[in-house]
Amino acid sequence: MKNLPIVLGIITVLTGGFVLLKFFSKNPPVSKSIPEQNSIPLPSSDIPQARVIAENLDTPWSIVFLPDKSMLITERPGRVRFIDSSGKLQGKPVATFDQVKEIGEGGLLGVTIDPKFSENRYIYFYYTYEANGKTYNRVERYQYSSIKLAVACGPNNPNCDAQTPRLEKDRIIIDKIPSSSNHNGGRIKFGPDGYLYITTGDAESPSQAQDINALGGKILRVTDEGKPALGNPFNNLVYSYGHRNPQGLAWDDNGRLWSTEHGRSGILSGLDELNLIEGGKNYGWPEISGDETKTGMETPKLNSGPSTTWAPAGAVFIKNSLFFGGLRGQTLYEAVINGNQIELKEYFRGEFGRIRDVILGPDNLLYITTSNRDGRGNPVVSDDRIIRINPQKL
Secondary structure (H helix, E strand, O other), X not given: XXXXXXXXXXXXXXXXXXXXXXXXXXXXXXXXXXXXXXXXXXXXXXXXXXXXXXXXXXXXXXXXXXXXOOEEEEEOOOEEEEEOOOOOEOOOOOEEOOOOOOOOOOOEEEEEXXXXXXXXXXXXXXXXXXXXXXXXXXXXXXXXXXXXXXXXXXXXXOOOOOEEEEEEEEEEEXXXXXXXXXXXXOOEEEOOOOOEEEEOOOOOOHHXXXXXXXXXXXEEEEOOOOOEOOOOOOOOOEEEEOOOOEEEEEEOOOOOEEEEEXXXXXXXXXXXXXXXXXXXXXXXXXXXXXXXXXXXOOOOOEEOOOOOOOOEEEEEEEOXXXXXXXXXXXXXXXXXEEOOEEEEEEEOOOOOOOEEEEEEOXXXXXXXXXXXXXXXXXXXXXXXXXXXXXXXXX
16 A cells, blocks of 8 residues: 555556647647748749740730649630640630720730639639720629540540630629720739729829829728728728839838839930838829928839830739839849848840749749730740740849
8 A cells, every 4th residue: 555646646647648748639729830832842943044934925924823833814805815724725715805995005914813713713804895885994803713625536646635714704793994005004912801902003094193092003901802891991992003104013021011103204215113112102193203292201222223114014922022023124033122222133134035924833833924915025936925934043
């Protein structure tokens, strides 16, 4: 009996350990470490610096990857093209939007998928159309499905299980956004907050950029049904205003929104902008440009200066670098952001012509589109193209 207390103690310890083990198996400890947004391993240096993956397109405006790593591409005349998960461009468009009116910079522009795409299969498009003799822009939602192609099966036919996408119109999200031959905005992306952000141009009517009740010259923030997002500063669809023609949206590792924006044009060109966007802020157009300041208005974090034109378009972050395309600049730009300091780097100047969209693929490689058949470029035989870029080799 002298050993009874020892035996009871051992049993108590073992019982307690079993209870703790059972508890943590059902309730694992929560890790306090937050993974970095762009912590995906960088691509291998064995991958070429640049490789054309699709060609003979007509003004491809925007790219979106689907969960299976296939891609949808909008062509400005109103067509949607498809690249399957093996990287093969389907010969015919998977959809043609007859209602699209390609006029000047207008047409079928941005595309994005719903954050809950795997559940609802929603895809959103931004396009220009005509009604009652006037042109407008709208955002419309479609539902995505795929159908099996009628191909002969056999041991030597790798396309036996090939499928093609099908898009069915679901509903209009935002309608009657001002449109003109120029300054149509057109970039659409879902933010980290789950809301849809939409860039709109001033439609060559600069004064409406300062009107918080007009849709032109804005960045809009809406729900997936087109309602004002919770917390919008003016209790309407508008998130920020005073924009001329923003065409790029990207969020950094801290969740901050940045936008690329076209500056003045014509004889007085230049002063393109890189802006850090905050809700309710006024970004100055047409009151201020470049380094100018005015009470209640935001000066861009970086501008191209009065003698240089980027004509910036699509944008994406990798770590602390914002990569964006240059149309007139015919360059892939990298803005390296360190606090209040921004260093601008340039790649492929003049090599591919006008660069429109820039996105990050699931392989952590950059994908860019050329825009040489938009009426302002000098297309080569294979234009327009989608080009894959290895950021490790820049």
